[in-house]
Amino acid sequence: MKTDQEARPDGRGLRQSMSDLHTWVGLLLGWVLYAMFLTGTVSYFKDELSQWMRPELPAQSGVPDQAVVAQRVADELVALVPGSPQWSLRLPDARNNSVYAFWRTAGTAPGQRGFGEGNFDPATGQTVSSRATLGGDFFYRFHFQFHYMPVVWGRWIAGIAAMFMLVAIVSGVITHKKIFVDFFTFRWGKGQRSWLDAHNALSVFGLPFHAMITYTGLVTLMALYMPWGQQVGIKTPAERQQFNAELSAFIQPGKPSGEAAPLASIEDMVRHAQERWGRDGVGRVTATHPGDAAARVAVARGDGGRVSMSPQYLEFEGTTGKLLAVHEGVGPAAETRGVLYALHLGRFSDTVTRWLYFLVSLAGTAMVGTGLVMWTVKRRQKLPDPARPHIGFHVVERLNIASIAGLSVAMAAFLWANRLLPETLADRANWEIHSFFIVWALTLLHGVLRPAKKAWVEQLWLAAALLALLPVLNAATTHRPLWRSLAEGDWVFVGMDLMCWALAALHAVLAVRTLRHRAKLRPARKPAPKTVNEPAGGAVLREG
Amino acid sequence: MTSVAGRVRSVGPLVSRIAAALFGGYALAALASVAVLALPMSTPQAVLTGEMASFIIYAAAVIWVFAVRSALRAWAGLLVVAAPLLLAAWSVW
Amino acid sequence: MTHLSSFILCLTGFAALAVAMDRPQHDLFGRSLPALATAALRVGGAASLLGALGLLVAWQGWALGLVMFSGHTSLGAGIVHGALIVRQRWVARSN
Numbered sequence: 001m002k003t004d005q006e007a008r009p010d011g012r013g014l015r016q017s018m019s020d021l022h023t024w025v026g027l028l029l030g031w032v033l034y035a036m037f038l039t040g041t042v043s044y045f046k047d048e049l050s051q052w053m054r055p056e057l058p059a060q061s062g063v064p065d066q067a068v069v070a071q072r073v074a075d076e077l078v079a080l081v082p083g084s085p086q087w088s089l090r091l092p093d094a095r096n097n098s099v100y101a102f103w104r105t106a107g108t109a110p111g112q113r114g115f116g117e118g119n120f121d122p123a124t125g126q127t128v129s130s131r132a133t134l135g136g137d138f139f140y141r142f143h144f145q146f147h148y149m150p151v152v153w154g155r156w157i158a159g160i161a162a163m164f165m166l167v168a169i170v171s172g173v174i175t176h177k178k179i180f181v182d183f184f185t186f187r188w189g190k191g192q193r194s195w196l197d198a199h200n201a202l203s204v205f206g207l208p209f210h211a212m213i214t215y216t217g218l219v220t221l222m223a224l225y226m227p228w229g230q231q232v233g234i235k236t237p238a239e240r241q242q243f244n245a246e247l248s249a250f251i252q253p254g255k256p257s258g259e260a261a262p263l264a265s266i267e268d269m270v271r272h273a274q275e276r277w278g279r280d281g282v283g284r285v286t287a288t289h290p291g292d293a294a295a296r297v298a299v300a301r302g303d304g305g306r307v308s309m310s311p312q313y314l315e316f317e318g319t320t321g322k323l324l325a326v327h328e329g330v331g332p333a334a335e336t337r338g339v340l341y342a343l344h345l346g347r348f349s350d351t352v353t354r355w356l357y358f359l360v361s362l363a364g365t366a367m368v369g370t371g372l373v374m375w376t377v378k379r380r381q382k383l384p385d386p387a388r389p390h391i392g393f394h395v396v397e398r399l400n401i402a403s404i405a406g407l408s409v410a411m412a413a414f415l416w417a418n419r420l421l422p423e424t425l426a427d428r429a430n431w432e433i434h435s436f437f438i439v440w441a442l443t444l445l446h447g448v449l450r451p452a453k454k455a456w457v458e459q460l461w462l463a464a465a466l467l468a469l470l471p472v473l474n475a476a477t478t479h480r481p482l483w484r485s486l487a488e489g490d491w492v493f494v495g496m497d498l499m500c501w502a503l504a505a506l507h508a509v510l511a512v513r514t515l516r517h518r519a520k521l522r523p524a525r526k527p528a529p530k531t532v533n534e535p536a537g538g539a540v541l542r543e544g
Numbered sequence: 545m546t547s548v549a550g551r552v553r554s555v556g557p558l559v560s561r562i563a564a565a566l567f568g569g570y571a572l573a574a575l576a577s578v579a580v581l582a583l584p585m586s587t588p589q590a591v592l593t594g595e596m597a598s599f600i601i602y603a604a605a606v607i608w609v610f611a612v613r614s615a616l617r618a619w620a621g622l623l624v625v626a627a628p629l630l631l632a633a634w635s636v637w
Numbered sequence: 638m639t640h641l642s643s644f645i646l647c648l649t650g651f652a653a654l655a656v657a658m659d660r661p662q663h664d665l666f667g668r669s670l671p672a673l674a675t676a677a678l679r680v681g682g683a684a685s686l687l688g689a690l691g692l693l694v695a696w697q698g699w700a701l702g703l704v705m706f707s708g709h710t711s712l713g714a715g716i717v718h719g720a721l722i723v724r725q726r727w728v729a730r731s732n
Contacts, residue, residue: 356708
């Protein structure tokens with residue numbers, strides 16, 4: 001007890017310990033969190049991004065009849081992967097002009113993993129004739145499982161980061177509870193204060209979202225992080241099946257009969273589901289042991305228009321098309337999970353709600369970014385010799401540059417690679433991803449070699465330039481330049497071009513502000529009023 | 545030698561707290577997620593309830609560990625909560 | 638359309654709530670407003686926010702309505718907050 005008092009001198013209250021906890025928890029995985037936040041934010045538009053990255057696929061003028069498309073792609077899959085014990089396809093909807101399908105490869109036993117995946121053209125049913133790319137799914141997957149490592153490792157890192165975030169949010173609220181009382185009245189102070197203010201403002205008005213998104217993020221992968229209850233309570237295969245039915249519309253393959261029998265009409269099954277959930281309301285068709293007499297087909301409801309991802313599906317006998325069961329309700333806890341899951345992904349959103357998600361999530365990204373930069377701003381003032389900071393400061397400062405400004409550069413470079421890499425390149429989809437990481441590594445190198453302030457400014461300008469020129473590159477390398485997209489009402493491409501310019505402008509503003517910012521070395525000195533304050537949105541980066 | 549002892553004495557409680565937060569907190573959350581199975585509800589619902597609640601318990605445990613006055617208190621608090629949970633978990637194991 | 642009207646209601650609601658506080662009153666008018674005006678602003682602001690919630694829930698039901706309401710309020714509060722800061726800076730600079 002006595003020893004402990006030494007580590008925590010008297011007079012340090014709850015607020016101080018929570019403040020320290022907030023600082024260190026935030027810093028330790030802040031870079032990971034920033035990357036998760038930013039790539040997660042753009043993932044709200046992952047389907048649109050995928051459309052942009054496959055410019056060969058024509059813009060969708062309306063949602064095609066899902067029943068017809070399902071039959072078409074199912075026929076293709078039957079021919080493409082005969083003997084597959086399970087395949088599943090996601091039907092096109094208002095935001096998505098291709099059919100994503102994955103399948104278990106034939107000959108793998110149920111416990112084993114052997115998967116294939118592909119994108120199919122709804123109009124022909126054939127594999128899409130577009131450049132090989134992972135599309136927006138790269139950012140989406142990176143956001144919770146990173147890359148170049150086993151998926152499970154990535155997910156654990158993401159989970160630990162999310163848990164840190166949750167603690168950072170709670171400790172931040174305890175530290176600054178006063179802000180909530182007089183949110184509209186706190187003043188924007190000087191120097192370091194203005195950093196704190198930007199960070200506070202971004203945190204406070206996005207707080208419901210930040211808390212929600214962090215907690216629900218953990219919930220999406222909770223079976224991985226907290227498997228213990230399941231291990232104790234769910235033991236037999238029957239129990240497992242009952243449990244899975246509460247969570248997912250993917251029916252699992254049982255034992256095949258060994259007797260060949262063709263699938264009945266998938267189109268009729270999807271028609272049945274359309275009568276129930278509306279013309280565009282079907283999400284997914286999963287078949288187990290297609291081509292076998294024991295085949296089963298599940299037609300699941302889409303995610304649009306309902307704030308829940310809990311499974312709703314019709315189960316058919318594969319060879320006759322007879323409706324076996326209607327699964328439309330799950331238990332209360334499973335439904336709660338379905339709602340939390342849906343809140344995280346936001347797939348139910350209409351266009352306006354999606355933009356709200358995007359903007360508030362961007363504020364969350366900026367909150368993490370300002371928090372990281374604040375660590376260096378606060379400490380710079382206390383350095384004994386600001387010209388020669390100690391190694392820890394140095395590391396944080398350089399990592400900040402690469403993980404904030406550098407990530408923008410790398411993400412833009414990923415889109416450039418999508419347009420520039422030759423279509424015939426072997427392993428092309430992966431080279432897009434390698435390009436992203438190569439550029440990101442280069443920004444770290446640049447950040448280490450250049451003086452900190454110059455590195456910030458140069459990288460921000462580079463990101464701005466890459467983004468600003470992306471519509472030009474798109475016009476030069478595809479048949480869908482802005483003027484044509486506008487004339488044809490191709491809003492995905494129009495939106496992408498305009499968004500690139502908006503983000504380029506944001507990066508340019510940050511670059512100018514960073515350039516103008518003068519590091520305040522002595523807290524007593526009053527800085528020039530011009531560089532002191534700035535509105536929340538523009539305050540992501542100012543570093544000296 | 546004395547300087548090493550001094551270092552241990554000053555850093556020890558902090559390390560102890562960090563361990564309590566990281567591992568003690570996780571253990572408590574995991575224990576709670578199993579203890580929920582003792583509640584009178586169907587097993588799948590109980591499993592999911594436990595999983596969802598566990599992160600809140602974990603976060604609360606971490607806050608507790610750093611909020612109280614000493615590392616010893618932090619551990620004691622975790623143990624006090626863990627004891628009944630352990631009993632409940634034992635009954636369903 | 639419902640989105641736009643709800644958003645405007647949220648914006649005006651937060652603006653009214655902000656002006657109902659003492660410090661912004663001093664910043665904007667150089668004095669405290671009468672108690673009656675402050676109370677009216679507070680009630681009006683709250684009513685405005687409730688109106689936005691009502692519109693969205695009537696349109697899309699509780700689940701979607703609440704999610705949309707959260708989005709509109711977050712953005713609305715952020716804009717009001719930003720506007721107050723921009724004004725404060727602007728005043729500080731012109732002095």
